[in-house]
Amino acid sequence: MLAAYFAHVVPGAAVSGVRRVGGGASKEQFIFTLTESGRGDAYLLRMDPRLSITETDRQREYDLLTAMQGVVPVPETAWIDPRGEHFPQPAAIMRVVRGVTKPSQSKVKVSGLGTWLGPDFRDRLKDPFMDHLVAIHAYDWRARPVAGFDVPEADPKQAARWIFNYWRELMEIDRGVQRPIESLTQQWLADNLPDTTELVLVHGDYRTGNYLFDEDTCEITALLDWELARIGDFHEDLAWVLMRLFGTFDETGLFRASDLFERDEFIAAYEARSGRTVNRTVLHFYEVLSSWKCYIICAANGLAAARSQHNHQDVLLTFLAGAAPVFADDLVQLLSRGPER
Amino acid sequence: MSPTIDERLASLIRSLSQVVLPHLPADASLAQEQVHLALGHLQILRAQIDPAAAFEAEEAADAARHGNALATLGGPGAALLADAVAAAQDLGARERVRTIHAAIDRFIRDSWAADDAGLRSAVSAAVLGHERDRVQKDRQWCAPFGFDSMAG
Numbered sequence: 395m396l397a398a399y400f401a402h403v404v405p406g407a408a409v410s411g412v413r414r415v416g417g418g419a420s421k422e423q424f425i426f427t428l429t430e431s432g433r434g435d436a437y438l439l440r441m442d443p444r445l446s447i448t449e450t451d452r453q454r455e456y457d458l459l460t461a462m463q464g465v466v467p468v469p470e471t472a473w474i475d476p477r478g479e480h481f482p483q484p485a486a487i488m489r490v491v492r493g494v495t496k497p498s499q500s501k502v503k504v505s506g507l508g509t510w511l512g513p514d515f516r517d518r519l520k521d522p523f524m525d526h527l528v529a530i531h532a533y534d535w536r537a538r539p540v541a542g543f544d545v546p547e548a549d550p551k552q553a554a555r556w557i558f559n560y561w562r563e564l565m566e567i568d569r570g571v572q573r574p575i576e577s578l579t580q581q582w583l584a585d586n587l588p589d590t591t592e593l594v595l596v597h598g599d600y601r602t603g604n605y606l607f608d609e610d611t612c613e614i615t616a617l618l619d620w621e622l623a624r625i626g627d628f629h630e631d632l633a634w635v636l637m638r639l640f641g642t643f644d645e646t647g648l649f650r651a652s653d654l655f656e657r658d659e660f661i662a663a664y665e666a667r668s669g670r671t672v673n674r675t676v677l678h679f680y681e682v683l684s685s686w687k688c689y690i691i692c693a694a695n696g697l698a699a700a701r702s703q704h705n706h707q708d709v710l711l712t713f714l715a716g717a718a719p720v721f722a723d724d725l726v727q728l729l730s731r732g733p734e735r
Numbered sequence: 736m737s738p739t740i741d742e743r744l745a746s747l748i749r750s751l752s753q754v755v756l757p758h759l760p761a762d763a764s765l766a767q768e769q770v771h772l773a774l775g776h777l778q779i780l781r782a783q784i785d786p787a788a789a790f791e792a793e794e795a796a797d798a799a800r801h802g803n804a805l806a807t808l809g810g811p812g813a814a815l816l817a818d819a820v821a822a823a824q825d826l827g828a829r830e831r832v833r834t835i836h837a838a839i840d841r842f843i844r845d846s847w848a849a850d851d852a853g854l855r856s857a858v859s860a861a862v863l864g865h866e867r868d869r870v871q872k873d874r875q876w877c878a879p880f881g882f883d884s885m886a887g
Binding site: 413414415416507508571572573574575577578581582639642643706707709710712713716717718719720722723725726729730 | 762763764765766767768769772773775776779801829832833836837839840843844847855858859862863865866867870871873874876877879880882883884
């Protein structure tokens with residue numbers, strides 16, 4: 395398949411060393427070497443499964459990665475087959491980037507959730523992690539628009555309404571066993587849509603586990619998994635970083651978001667670097683939305699893809715469903731306590 | 736005498752961990768990952784297979800109790816909810832939970848559509864109160880998956 399594709403797009407090039415790679419939960423990924431004029435380079439093929447835990451558009455992600463070259467570290471885009479004309483499903487090809495998603499000595503974590511970096515890496519990764527998040531939010535999408543990224547500016551609530559409606563629709567389509575807290579959360583979110591005062595580029599899945607770093611220098615070499623990116627509210631990314639399941643608790647019970655920052659430290663650092671003020675009520679809305687979204691991904695979308703047997707990661711998707719009670723508990727706690735003051 | 740389910744699961748775990756896994760190529764990362772996940776599933780199944788029926792029966796009883804409690808709050812969906820809980824009484828545990836939770840979902844939607852702040856507040860408090868207890872049972876049940884650092 396790859397050989398036939400490259401015979402079409404790079405005649406004379408040879409494909410070798412094709413192998414599947416794991417680590418993700420949503421796309422089929424293959425590493426291979428492409429040799430042309432005696433030089434071999436490593437590439438990654440990222441292809442949609444027939445049904446996925448998150449259904450997104452390869453062309454849109456590819457265009458964004460292309461736009462982000464030089465803004466923040468991202469994989470270099472190479473080729474795209476947006477409609478699956480050459481591959482069984484839509485696919486994109488990128489250059490392989492050096493680096494790891496977790497320390498070599500760290501325990502294996504499913505889909506990178508709750509990755510433990512440890513004190514040394516933690517201290518050295520904090521700054522680049524925050525710098526890149528601020529840089530993403532500073533991207534001038536009006537001057538350099540990205541195809542496929544619609545702008546929710548019809549009214550101040552449109553950004554929140556779009557993301558709410560998107561996930562509500564996915565919940566309706568893939569609904570498994572309903573749960574009262576999920577039903578209640580839908581009503582709460584609809585009642586509490588916040589105004590967005592500044593529209594920014596939102597990564598959508600920004601957390602430890604979704605970037606590569608060099609273990610020697612602690613340089614972040616690539617930010618990954620941009621498929622849920624959109625134009626929206628910066629609080630959405632902050633709330634995602636603060637998710638309990640993406641962080642760790644140390645031996646004293648102290649929570650660290652993405653195993654990097656204490657909660658207040660993260661918010662203060664973001665405010666200091668970005669010049670923005672974090673609105674605790676809006677942050678609370680997006681924390682509820684983030685937990686609800688994760689609940690839907692684990693308990694509805696992932697299980698629906700596994701039941702259909704149209705995904706190469708059925709065994710992972712059914713395992714991930716074991717995280718649903720954590721998100722349900724987050725929803726109970728968040729809706730009970732309200733925003734911090 | 737037939738082999739027990741526990742003996743059969745234990746043999747699957749040994750086969751995958753001692754025979755299959757060591758012989759996978761070092762660069763077959765997806766295959767290795769999936770064998771590890773399959774082993775994880777099997778170990779959890781082994782631990783849960785005996786208490787599973789009791790867990791599901793309790794979940795169904797909790798759902799019925801919650802449905803009945805919500806129905807006492809009144810509102811446009813109360814009668815339908817009470818009927819659904821009663822009709823689900825003879826179903827198997829999993830189907831009973833599914834049916835009652837679907838009825839609760841409809842009740843919550845109907846309560847919000849009624850635009851009655853008092854009813855919304857009462858429904859919200861009742862759901863949070865029920866789920867605060869119920870979710871702890873689910874966290875304990877799913878603790879072996881290893882996602883929940885505060886459970887177990």
